[in-house]
Amino acid sequence: MPELPEVETIRRSLEPHLLGRTIAAAEVRHAHVTGGTARRDFVAAVVQRSVARLWRRGKYMVFDLPAAEGGVLLHMVCHLRMTGRLRYLPPRARWEESPAHTHAVFRLRGGGRLIFHDVRKFGRLLLARAEDLPSLLPSGRDPVLDGLDGRALRQILAARRGCLKALLLRQDLLCGLGNIYADEALHRAGLHPARSAAGLVEADFSRLAVGIVSVLEEALAFRGTTLLDYRSGDGEKGAFAQYLRVYGRCGRPCRTCGASVETIRVAGRTTAFCSRCQRP
Numbered sequence: 001m002p003e004l005p006e007v008e009t010i011r012r013s014l015e016p017h018l019l020g021r022t023i024a025a026a027e028v029r030h031a032h033v034t035g036g037t038a039r040r041d042f043v044a045a046v047v048q049r050s051v052a053r054l055w056r057r058g059k060y061m062v063f064d065l066p067a068a069e070g071g072v073l074l075h076m077v078c079h080l081r082m083t084g085r086l087r088y089l090p091p092r093a094r095w096e097e098s099p100a101h102t103h104a105v106f107r108l109r110g111g112g113r114l115i116f117h118d119v120r121k122f123g124r125l126l127l128a129r130a131e132d133l134p135s136l137l138p139s140g141r142d143p144v145l146d147g148l149d150g151r152a153l154r155q156i157l158a159a160r161r162g163c164l165k166a167l168l169l170r171q172d173l174l175c176g177l178g179n180i181y182a183d184e185a186l187h188r189a190g191l192h193p194a195r196s197a198a199g200l201v202e203a204d205f206s207r208l209a210v211g212i213v214s215v216l217e218e219a220l221a222f223r224g225t226t227l228l229d230y231r232s233g234d235g236e237k238g239a240f241a242q243y244l245r246v247y248g249r250c251g252r253p254c255r256t257c258g259a260s261v262e263t264i265r266v267a268g269r270t271t272a273f274c275s276r277c278q279r280p
């Protein structure tokens with residue numbers, strides 16, 4: 001569920017606590033978290049490394065962990081999937097969440113802990129060397145990091161089959177959008193989610209690019225959307241939910257025209273839209 005604005009908010013909230021800090025000890029409580037790496041190997045690899053950089057691509061967060069003495073740079077790639085959380089706890093702060101859902105704990109030299117918590121257990125912390133990193137990260141354009149305008153969006157989408165909603169969710173085309181912001185971007189652009197990209201004209205691509213970038217940046221300014229699980233790295237809720245125009249608002253009036261927001265099934269996903277603002 002965390003999409004680009006939520007992952008970027010977590011990254012920004014963790015950065016001041018983690019940059020330059022050394023991992024003194026680590027504990028991985030559930031084997032699935034580290035993918036194919038054995039828990040013991042994972043712990044041995046990260047301990048005594050420091051966090052030199054914390055960056056993001058799409059919905060992925062990457063910790064750059066250089067070795068203490070000129071060894072190989074290691075990356076820890078985090079994907080939160082449905083319900084994953086990364087949380088920094090200052091020294092002596094209590095962690096109140098269920099131990100059954102606390103999958104990894106990193107103790108920092110000098111005090112403080114980084115906790116990886118996940119109710120649904122789809123989230124991952126994967127180790128990668130530099131040469132393996134590209135295969136773990138999405139190849140699509142990140143609308144916030146790379147920018148996006150109508151021309152770029154047209155190049156990405158124009159020759160693609162499939163409906164707009166499905167294309168916006170493809171992380172090999174654009175990375176960072178999920179169900180919430182895909183629906184919101186299409187509503188902002190006045191485009192029906194089941195329309196095909198092939199039928200769009202230049203003005204449509206321009207409106208959609210503006211819709212995508214504007215909704216992501218506004219959500220980021222409000223530190224993301226908290227519906228249920230999502231919290232920042234400091235444990236705070238995002239405040240953008242009240243500004244959503246269609247997502248999660250089925251049966252309520254469209255904020256643009258007042259017609260009732262509807263949901264349909266598109267690309268296997270429940271999709272919210274306004275049939276008056278977004279004609280087929």
Ligand SMILES: [Zn+2]
Nearest residue numbers: 254257274277
């Ligand atoms: Zn409307």
